[in-house]
Amino acid sequence: MPSFKIAVLKGDGIGPEIVQSALQVLEKVGELFGYSFTFEEGLIGGVAIDQKGDPLPQETLELCLKSDAVLLGAVGGPKWDDLPTHKRPEKGLLGIRKALDLYANLRPAKVYEPLISSSPLKDDIVRGTDFIVVRELTGDVYYGEPRGVFRENGKRVGINTMRYTEDEIRRVVRKSFEIARGREKKLTSVDKSNVLEVSALWREIVQEESKNFPDVEVEHLYVDNCAMQIVRRPSSFDVIVTGNIFGDILSDEAAVITGSLGMLPSASIGDKHALYEPVHGSAPDIAGKGIANPIATILSASMMLRYSFGLTQVADTIEKAVEIALQRGYRTPDIYTEGTKKVGTKEMTEAIISALEDLCESS
Ligand SMILES: NC(=O)c1ccc[n+]([C@@H]2O[C@H](COP(=O)([O-])OP(=O)(O)OC[C@H]3O[C@@H](n4cnc5c(N)ncnc54)[C@H](O)[C@@H]3O)[C@@H](O)[C@H]2O)c1
Ligand SMILES: CC(C)[C@H](C(=O)O)[C@@H](O)C(=O)O
Ligand SMILES: [Mg+2]
Numbered sequence: 001m002p003s004f005k006i007a008v009l010k011g012d013g014i015g016p017e018i019v020q021s022a023l024q025v026l027e028k029v030g031e032l033f034g035y036s037f038t039f040e041e042g043l044i045g046g047v048a049i050d051q052k053g054d055p056l057p058q059e060t061l062e063l064c065l066k067s068d069a070v071l072l073g074a075v076g077g078p079k080w081d082d083l084p085t086h087k088r089p090e091k092g093l094l095g096i097r098k099a100l101d102l103y104a105n106l107r108p109a110k111v112y113e114p115l116i117s118s119s120p121l122k123d124d125i126v127r128g129t130d131f132i133v134v135r136e137l138t139g140d141v142y143y144g145e146p147r148g149v150f151r152e153n154g155k156r157v158g159i160n161t162m163r164y165t166e167d168e169i170r171r172v173v174r175k176s177f178e179i180a181r182g183r184e185k186k187l188t189s190v191d192k193s194n195v196l197e198v199s200a201l202w203r204e205i206v207q208e209e210s211k212n213f214p215d216v217e218v219e220h221l222y223v224d225n226c227a228m229q230i231v232r233r234p235s236s237f238d239v240i241v242t243g244n245i246f247g248d249i250l251s252d253e254a255a256v257i258t259g260s261l262g263m264l265p266s267a268s269i270g271d272k273h274a275l276y277e278p279v280h281g282s283a284p285d286i287a288g289k290g291i292a293n294p295i296a297t298i299l300s301a302s303m304m305l306r307y308s309f310g311l312t313q314v315a316d317t318i319e320k321a322v323e324i325a326l327q328r329g330y331r332t333p334d335i336y337t338e339g340t341k342k343v344g345t346k347e348m349t350e351a352i353i354s355a356l357e358d359l360c361e362s363s
Contacts, residue, residue: 013282015073021294045075055092118259135247262293
């Protein structure tokens with residue numbers, strides 16, 4: 001029986017609740033399709049600070065390096081909000097992304113038909129939306145030096161540095177062209193090249209690389225305009241490639257189209273390693289209440305099967321099961337609309353597992 005070793009980093013807030021749901025789904029597909037998954041847990045984020053004094057303990061990094069893939073919940077929360085930036089839970093997440101060289105963060109924004117009316121946007125605008133944001137994940141102001149708060153003429157000055165090397169841009173741009181080639185062959189590159197030199201270089205490299213992908217149509221948008229077009233004409237996008245900070249913001253915006261942040265999965269891919277995590281955070285406002293939407297994490301696990309293990313059919317089946325659970329009316333509070341069944345994390349997970357069983361029985 002094919003066997004896969006998964007490092008599980010539950011993290012903080014709703015992290016443990018939603019990861020539990022994804023593990024249940026993985027166990028079920030293992031049983032139904034004949035795969036064995038072994039899960040080994042590691043600490044990251046706030047819980048790691050509390051237990052080990054470090055948001056990314058060495059043993060967690062080693063566990064991730066020797067696993068076939070990593071599944072992560074979320075990090076951070078009010079308990080650690082007063083720590084200086086370089087000691088916060090979020091530093092653990094940035095550390096693992098960098099250490100595994102996960103330079104391309106794939107964030108699909110796909111509207112599920114039963115959720116069209118969960119979006120505050122008009123149905124006609126939302127219908128048919130299916131794009132993917134490829135967010136560069138290991139550069140930009142997140143990592144650039146110098147950084148910090150310094151003294152200048154007796155006054156404080158905060159500094160972060162937006163920095164990208166040519167190679168860092170080129171590899172994520174190439175990856176995005178390749179992804180576009182396997183989809184609708186349309187790439188939108190997002191920058192702020194009317195103001196930023198980093199962005200002017202970004203645009204130049206997209207233009208250079210487009211010569212190697214003549215079958216892919218390229219559009220360039222400034223990030224401010226893109227933020228508007230995403231809610232004005234979401235269904236016109238196919239693949240959007242952008243830097244780390246713009247991608248962070250645009251992908252949360254995309255959640256409005258899909259109905260909730262709780263619907264957005266992601267895959268953070270490098271040449272050697274991959275980590276799968278929902279786009280959302282630890283949602284401290286609903287943590288421990290049993291009402292978090294587990295779908296983003298379940299779909300992240302599905303992306304793991306697709307991208308890391310090549311189990312396309314199993315991944316398709318999980319996505320279909322999510323759609324069936326939604327068609328059957330199950331909704332966590334974040335996607336609830338009148339006339340549907342409001343359920344918690346556990347019941348939503350059970351509804352998806354039951355749809356999985358039905359799909360396998362009928363095939
Ligand atoms: N990848 C990550 O680990 C990650 C991502 C984003 C934010 N964070 C951290 O999470 C903490 C909280 O940040 P925030 O409140 O700005 O963002 P958030 O994504 O945690 O929450 C934003 C809003 O979306 C809701 N939400 C998020 N996920 C949901 C889900 N699965 N089901 C239902 N509702 C959901 C929350 O309840 C909240 O109202 C911060 O410490 C932040 O740094 C971590
Ligand atoms: C928590 C934070 C460091 C993280 C980011 O900005 O990358 C989050 O917002 C995300 O989108 O994964
Ligand atoms: Mg974010």
